[in-house]
Amino acid sequence: MASNRINRINEEIQKALAELLRTVKDPRVSGTMISITRVETTPDLRFAKVYVSFLEEDKSKDALKGLESASGYLRRELGAALQLRHTPQLQWALDDSITYGARMLKLINSLDTGADKEE
Numbered sequence: 001m002a003s004n005r006i007n008r009i010n011e012e013i014q015k016a017l018a019e020l021l022r023t024v025k026d027p028r029v030s031g032t033m034i035s036i037t038r039v040e041t042t043p044d045l046r047f048a049k050v051y052v053s054f055l056e057e058d059k060s061k062d063a064l065k066g067l068e069s070a071s072g073y074l075r076r077e078l079g080a081a082l083q084l085r086h087t088p089q090l091q092w093a094l095d096d097s098i099t100y101g102a103r104m105l106k107l108i109n110s111l112d113t114g115a116d117k118e119e
Contacts (some may be wrong), residue, residue, distance in 0.1 A: 028066030
């Protein structure tokens with residue numbers, strides 16, 4: 001279980017990265033809607049796993065490559081914004097929980113319930 005300090009740092013990294021993504025000039029990143037769903041930082045603050053979700057699923061692989069390409073820039077800007085002793089190295093991971101939730105909701109809505117037939 002992460003400590004309160006790590007949780008606060010995770011939230012601050014998430015907020016700062018959300019703002020910094022707007023400044024990335026890579027067309028693979030700026031051309032799609034990206035949401036940072038959560039950040040998990042190691043206790044020694046050396047690595048941060050950033051989970052991202054994309055609005056357009058067909059562009060997700062290219063956008064993820066663009067994020068990996070812009071990691072150095074984002075890490076430098078993150079270090080200036082947060083002023084930590086060690087700025088964590090960013091590792092990007094695709095979070096498909098939003099897509100999974102939408103698919104489950106669609107399946108639930110497609111079920112034919114017997115309550116409508118009784119009335």
